[in-house]
Amino acid sequence: MTGPERPRRADARRNVEGIRRAALDVFRSGGLTTPLDEVARAAGVSKGTIYHRFGSRRGLIDAVVDELVAERIQGIIAAVGRLDDPLARFEEYLLRMWLLQYDEPAANDVLLRAMPDSEPLVHLCERAQRFALGVLTDAQRAGAVRADLTPEDLHHLILERGVVVQAGLRQSREDYQRRLRFLLDGLRHVPAR
Amino acid sequence: MTGPERPRRADARRNVEGIRRAALDVFRSGGLTTPLDEVARAAGVSKGTIYHRFGSRRGLIDAVVDELVAERIQGIIAAVGRLDDPLARFEEYLLRMWLLQYDEPAANDVLLRAMPDSEPLVHLCERAQRFALGVLTDAQRAGAVRADLTPEDLHHLILERGVVVQAGLRQSREDYQRRLRFLLDGLRHVPAR
DNA sequence: ACAGAAGTTGACTCCATGGTCAAGAAGCTA
DNA sequence: TAGCTTCTTGACCATGGAGTCAACTTCTGT
Structure with a gap:
């Protein structure tokens, strides 16, 4: 053009x-x-x-967003894609996304606000979302993840972490990670209790 | 004085x-x-x-905070105090606090920022925290809640929800509540897997 | 080395919010 | 109702960040 x-x-x-x-x-x-x-x-x-x-600010962000986050997310998709076990794939995907958010404040902003009209970003997010959908349904089919978890839930769980990190509640990376474990455990299949 | x-x-x-x-x-x-x-x-x-x-702004807040939140929190403590089952107490406490946060944006602000020098608030928060500690240890002693959950985790889990709600990620009360369930399930005792 | 195009600057406007204060309005008392 | 005191007002200052633009500076081709 x-x-x-x-x-x-x-x-x-x-x-x-x-x-x-x-x-x-x-x-x-x-x-x-x-x-x-x-x-x-x-x-x-x-x-x-x-x-x-x-x-404009947005112009600058667009010019930089790829190097800033896109690569990282693609890296995650690639790494997770290499795993075999459905549960491992599911948990690894979430875990890595969540840690990316902890490690790079900018990643949240990208996932949270810059989206609406940054073309490459929208594209990337769609791709990630499609990937996540696959990971989720596989894990559910294998009976490893609770069946009432929807793709929207997953999306929300990620946004949510972004907000939390952004808010800067003081927590060490170790605590952050330990608490993610709680969350993941809550997503696993619940054998009849 | x-x-x-x-x-x-x-x-x-x-x-x-x-x-x-x-x-x-x-x-x-x-x-x-x-x-x-x-x-x-x-x-x-x-x-x-x-x-x-x-x-000042703070003065106004102090003058209003009691009627705004204190009563609600005391209500929660009282209601939960009436329950017997340790797990029910634990889950009900969290659930009610979390829903309070959803229903009243101000509650978050109180829990999150107004604290440092509003005397009545500090007092109230301490009381709630002490109560929560009791609820937690009881539930853990009863083997209903995972043993590696610390009081700080609990506190953090509440602050976290506050931040999430405050950020205004669109979610209906139903979805919000459904997702809380995931969280709670992740906090229960994990029978050897 | 010079003209004119391309590029840069920083002071300026705008907007939103927190907080202040001298002047004027309103309530109280005798 | 006068006169004193308490209250209220809204214009004003300060802060901090977004975005703009006329004047100035620096390149570059000839």
Whole structure:
């Protein structure tokens, strides 16, 4: 759609790259809502330049989201895809998604808010969701996961973790992980009690 | 400590009462962080009056917190206290706290932020926590709840729900409740698997 | 080395919110 | 009802972040 991009001036190219780097850095540690002034400062550039180059906050996010999260999620899908046991696949998928959320504040923002109109993101999320659906139904068919768990539940469980992490209730990674275990146990098939 | 309160003028008394009512109303539906202008509007009074009468946002909250949440929490403690079965007590306590959070956004704010220096609140929270500890250890002694669940976990599980509800991920009360079930099931004693 | 295009800047506007205070309004008492 | 005191008001200050733009700076091709 966009024409053959007439070449930009050298300093412009340099800046765009610098801003991308800075954004990755800043967003990774502070989430997608970090003030753009900070990105600007980190890139040694003025806020105006960011707007000039990327149009808006969202533009910048779109330009960076792939490297920021998409790769990680694809990595998870790939890794889980390599497993055989249905229950292991199910639990590993959730666990890895949840830990990604803990490790990268930005991942939540992506999963939570940036979605509505970032094309590549929507695509990615759909893909993940489709994958999750497969994992879930397999695990249920194998009798490893409770039957009343719906795909929406799964989706919700992930969003929920995002919110929790984002809120910054102090908890060490170990505690976080231990508590995820509680959750997972609650999702397993309940033999008649 | 405060002297015998020389009587206030009639309009002042009327306003204080009106503001309290309005605050209850507004905070109930919007949480404790709702702009005070809204409270003022609802009370048919100017923002300045609120500050004059209550000193600060926190002052207003303190003046209202009891009627807003304290009673509800005490109600829960009382109701659960009447139950006998340890597991039922445990689950009922959590369930009711969680539903309270769903039903009243303000409850979260109370549990989450207002705490640090509101005396009555601190007191109440301590009481609830002590109660929860009893419920937990009883349930664990009875072998109904997993042994590796700590009191901190319990506390955290409640805060967590608060955050989730506050974030306003759309979910009907039914879905919310159904998902709580997953959580509770994950907390039960796990017979050797 | 210069003209003109491309790029950058930072001060500016806007908006929302918390909180303050001098001036004016209203209640109370004699 | 006058006069004193208590109250209320709403305009005002401060903060902090989003986004804009006219003026200035830096490239680049000739």
